Amino acid sequence: MAETADFPGLSSSVSGLREWGDRLRRSSEFIVIPVLALFVSGILFSVFLLALGKSPADFFSLVWRGGFGTSFSWQNTLVRSAPLILTALCVAIPARLGLVIIGGEGALVLGGFGAAAIAIPMVPWAPTPVLLGVMALASIVCGGIWIGLVGALRHYRGVNETISSLLLFYIAVSILNFFVEGALRDPSDPNKPSTMPIGRDNMIGMIPGTDVHWGLVVGIVLCVLLYLLMNRTTFGFAARITGGNLRAAQAQGLPVGRLMLVSCAIAGACAGLAGFLEVAAIHGKANASLIAGYGFTGILVSFLARHNPLVIVPVAVFLGGIAASGGLVQRRMDLPDATVLVLQGLIFLVILVSETFYGRLPFYRSKGEIS
Amino acid sequence: MAVLQSRPEGARRAIGLETIGMTKAFGPLVALDDVSIRVRPGSFHALLGENGAGKSTLVKCVMGFYQPTSGSALVNDREVSIPNPKAAHALGIGMVYQHFTLVPSLTAAENLVISRADTPAVIDWAKERKALEAFLETTPFKVPLDMPVSGLSAGEKQKLEILKQLYLDQSFLILDEPTSVLTPDEADEVLGLLRGMTEAGELTILMITHKFREVTAYADEVTVLRRGRMVGSGKVSDLSIDDMSRMMIGDTAIRESAARKAHSGEPLKLEIAGLFADDDEELPALEAVNLKVRCGEILGIAGVSGNGQSELIQVLSGQRLPSDGRIFIDGKPYEPERKLMDSFKVFGFSEEPLRNAAVPRMSVAENMAFRTFDKVPISPFRGWLSPSPMLKKARDLIAAYRVKTPSTEEPIENLSGGNVQRAILAREISGEVEVLIVANPCFGLDFASVAEIRAQIMDQRNRGAAVLLVSEDLDEILELADTVAVMSEGRITYTSPMDRTDRATIGHAMAGHH
Numbered sequence: 001m002a003e004t005a006d007f008p009g010l011s012s013s014v015s016g017l018r019e020w021g022d023r024l025r026r027s028s029e030f031i032v033i034p035v036l037a038l039f040v041s042g043i044l045f046s047v048f049l050l051a052l053g054k055s056p057a058d059f060f061s062l063v064w065r066g067g068f069g070t071s072f073s074w075q076n077t078l079v080r081s082a083p084l085i086l087t088a089l090c091v092a093i094p095a096r097l098g099l100v101i102i103g104g105e106g107a108l109v110l111g112g113f114g115a116a117a118i119a120i121p122m123v124p125w126a127p128t129p130v131l132l133g134v135m136a137l138a139s140i141v142c143g144g145i146w147i148g149l150v151g152a153l154r155h156y157r158g159v160n161e162t163i164s165s166l167l168l169f170y171i172a173v174s175i176l177n178f179f180v181e182g183a184l185r186d187p188s189d190p191n192k193p194s195t196m197p198i199g200r201d202n203m204i205g206m207i208p209g210t211d212v213h214w215g216l217v218v219g220i221v222l223c224v225l226l227y228l229l230m231n232r233t234t235f236g237f238a239a240r241i242t243g244g245n246l247r248a249a250q251a252q253g254l255p256v257g258r259l260m261l262v263s264c265a266i267a268g269a270c271a272g273l274a275g276f277l278e279v280a281a282i283h284g285k286a287n288a289s290l291i292a293g294y295g296f297t298g299i300l301v302s303f304l305a306r307h308n309p310l311v312i313v314p315v316a317v318f319l320g321g322i323a324a325s326g327g328l329v330q331r332r333m334d335l336p337d338a339t340v341l342v343l344q345g346l347i348f349l350v351i352l353v354s355e356t357f358y359g360r361l362p363f364y365r366s367k368g369e370i371s
Numbered sequence: 372m373a374v375l376q377s378r379p380e381g382a383r384r385a386i387g388l389e390t391i392g393m394t395k396a397f398g399p400l401v402a403l404d405d406v407s408i409r410v411r412p413g414s415f416h417a418l419l420g421e422n423g424a425g426k427s428t429l430v431k432c433v434m435g436f437y438q439p440t441s442g443s444a445l446v447n448d449r450e451v452s453i454p455n456p457k458a459a460h461a462l463g464i465g466m467v468y469q470h471f472t473l474v475p476s477l478t479a480a481e482n483l484v485i486s487r488a489d490t491p492a493v494i495d496w497a498k499e500r501k502a503l504e505a506f507l508e509t510t511p512f513k514v515p516l517d518m519p520v521s522g523l524s525a526g527e528k529q530k531l532e533i534l535k536q537l538y539l540d541q542s543f544l545i546l547d548e549p550t551s552v553l554t555p556d557e558a559d560e561v562l563g564l565l566r567g568m569t570e571a572g573e574l575t576i577l578m579i580t581h582k583f584r585e586v587t588a589y590a591d592e593v594t595v596l597r598r599g600r601m602v603g604s605g606k607v608s609d610l611s612i613d614d615m616s617r618m619m620i621g622d623t624a625i626r627e628s629a630a631r632k633a634h635s636g637e638p639l640k641l642e643i644a645g646l647f648a649d650d651d652e653e654l655p656a657l658e659a660v661n662l663k664v665r666c667g668e669i670l671g672i673a674g675v676s677g678n679g680q681s682e683l684i685q686v687l688s689g690q691r692l693p694s695d696g697r698i699f700i701d702g703k704p705y706e707p708e709r710k711l712m713d714s715f716k717v718f719g720f721s722e723e724p725l726r727n728a729a730v731p732r733m734s735v736a737e738n739m740a741f742r743t744f745d746k747v748p749i750s751p752f753r754g755w756l757s758p759s760p761m762l763k764k765a766r767d768l769i770a771a772y773r774v775k776t777p778s779t780e781e782p783i784e785n786l787s788g789g790n791v792q793r794a795i796l797a798r799e800i801s802g803e804v805e806v807l808i809v810a811n812p813c814f815g816l817d818f819a820s821v822a823e824i825r826a827q828i829m830d831q832r833n834r835g836a837a838v839l840l841v842s843e844d845l846d847e848i849l850e851l852a853d854t855v856a857v858m859s860e861g862r863i864t865y866t867s868p869m870d871r872t873d874r875a876t877i878g879h880a881m882a883g884h885h
């Protein structure tokens with residue numbers, strides 16, 4: 001932490017400069033601690049690899065090559081980041097209100113299914129922009145209602161939002177399976193139960209010159225918009241009061257229940273949109289491939305980004321890169337595909353532990369009042 | 372039982388305690404600076420000081436919770452080392468805390484027996500009962516043994532806490548503000564009994580307090596701490612209350628209490644009609660509470676902690692739903708939601724602002740904007756939030772209310788208690804206030820802050836605001852209120868204009884004699 005020890009503002013007597021320096025000192029805490037946590041999880045994972053008789057150096061260099069080394073791996077990484085950004089938003093927005101939502105995967109699955117289902121009758125006649133617009137809307141509505149339901153259960157009945165969102169994920173998967181193996185199954189696809197494809201011509205295209213679809217741009221724009229919502233609007237301010245101290249929010253007469261509901265609905269809409277993008281840009285139909293774990297990795301992204309929508313983008317790219325390198329690691333090191341999941345799990349664990357260090361490291365302790 | 376039986380009857384003797392140059396530093400902060408006190412065997416010694424003066428640090432060093440940075444402790448003139456609370460107990464030093472440490476679902480007898488370090492795995496209750504009764508014979512305290520502690524009154528619980536220390540054979544008791552949860556009558560009874568035991572030479576007492584009345588009525592000697600240093604000590608009989616309070620406060624300028632402006636025939640402002648509410652266990656906490664507050668009047672609600680006052684405040688501030696009843700302001704129905712709070716100009720603050728009124732991790736500026744963030748100029752157009760007017764407003768309030776903070780950006784949790792309360796006070800009363808709902812506003816604050824905050828409340832009253840003041844500090848009510856109401860077991864049991872009542876009458880009503 002030596003590089004952070006000499007901020008100019010600390011010794012200055014100009015109050016503006018000191019405020020600025022103080023803010024910088026405090027915000028650097030939000031970088032230093034997660035970076036340290038990543039470092040520690042890297043060490044722990046190295047121990048894991050050594051126990052398997054593999055070289056950690058090989059592993060990390062393969063992750064680098066598979067995730068970020070070539071333009072091909074970069075594109076692979078970015079394709080995986082797009083849904084991660086959106087599912088991370090599904091965690092980050094309610095987290096500002098003190099709600100821990102871990103069921104984003106369910107909203108993603110239902111959003112993808114809703115989009116694919118509404119497309120079936122429209123495919124024969126609807127022009128592509130109309131079709132995609134309606135599909136996106138359907139996914140937003142499905143996802144929004146799904147996580148909105150979690151918020152409503154929490155507000156009206158006091159049901160723990162973490163548990164209910166997780167259980168609703170299983171229900172969402174069952175709904176998907178029920179329809180793709182039944183009424184909405186495409187009879188022409190004998191292998192994998194799926195809905196009818198929306199057709200190659202109707203799918204979302206690539207950003208020119210890349211193999212990355214436009215979903216990445218959607219995610220980044222949403223991050224900026226939601227950052228502004230949480231930090232530059234009265235809604236966001238009220239949400240932060242509610243998340244920081246429920247009693248204080250109530251004593252200010254804030255509509256706590258409505259804030260929770262709306263935030264959950266926004267969160268679900270983001271995850272639902274991720275499902276739409278998976279259907280409309282990758283799979284072309286809804287099937288069990290939607291359940292790829294993006295919703296769960298999104299939890300890790302959001303926690304690593306400390307629920308800050310702007311930080312979510314680079315963190316999602318980082319974790320997207322780790323996921324993208326899974327194949328290469330598997331081939332070259334003869335390690336199972338799930339190895340990168342072990343790394344993810346370790347990172348999450350260490351990040352959760354690192355949460356307890358905020359404000360405890362000597363450098364970040366308050367300097368106390370000026371007298 | 373080994374401890375008790377090994378002690379011959381009546382041989383329990385008070386011990387003396389002395390600290391020499393006791394110093395305790397937490398990093399750069401010196402909480403206790405070269406404090407030497409002498410508590411003679413069999414004396415009733417009061418330890419006076421404001422919050423943060425170092426009283427608790429001193430007793431925690433003596434109890435072995437902290438290790439002093441330097442200095443030593445002497446028991447009966449012999450130097451002792453107290454590495455942990457167990458060592459303190461072995462020396463006969465016990466402590467009674469401000470809040471109860473009993474298990475509510477167990478009976479008094481069970482609480483006593485399990486408190487022993489050598490409780491056997493299988494308890495022979497018949498034998499224990501006999502021993503307990505024999506033990507109770509030797510003390511003046513009488514407590515029902517077979518009732519669950521949750522059914523005891525606060526006074527009985529406090530007696531049981533003291534009994535527990537005596538049962539554990541402690542002969543030097545440290546009492547930390549032992550009367551804060553008692554009615555005046557209960558306090559007098561408990562302190563009187565303890566006084567009797569010290570006079571008989573059975574017990575030595577070191578009592579932390581800030582109530583001068585208790586010092587003059589019960590203590591033999593007093594030591595005063597200020598900012599970690601010992602600033603005076605002596606026989607209580609040689610000192611006047613003025614002397615002691617000057618020692619406690621030092622040269623700090625205390626704001627004079629604002630004069631009470633006479634009002635007459637002011638209109639009714641706030642009316643609470645037939646209010647019922649349940650507590651967290653869904654038991655009735657408020658039963659048919661009716662209250663009226665006029666413009667320019669402070670209605671003080673007195674009562675022993677836990678008789679429904681906190682539930683009343685929660686209902687009035689929107690933190691708890693009433694099960695029945697109405698609130699009216701200016702004769703119109705009122706509910707604690709933001710729009711009505713703004714249109715009726717209802718404000719309020721309470722004890723422990725970090726828990727009740729602030730978001731600890733948000734900055735001072737943000738915390739000061741809770742009432743104004745959705746209004747011009749901070750929100751210049753609908754829904755948008757503009758940071759620079761927020762900062763400007765915070766700077767103005769910080770200056771006007773002398774909030775000590777390194778910057779507007781400091782998380783409010785890093786400020787001292789008095790400054791947090793001042794920041795919240797600034798937020799709540801800097802605008803136009805018509806109804807002010809206040810609960811224990813000075814709890815845990817130093818003298819200067821207390822005087823400042825009480826004066827501000829009086830100012831609001833003089834300006835014509837209707838003030839509802841709930842306080843567990845009877846002195847605060849006696850000082851501020853125009854009308855006093857006593858709350859007991861969720862009901863208003865006594866109401867009187869302040870000039871037609873007195874401390875004793877209110878105290879009896881608090882105890883439920885009405």
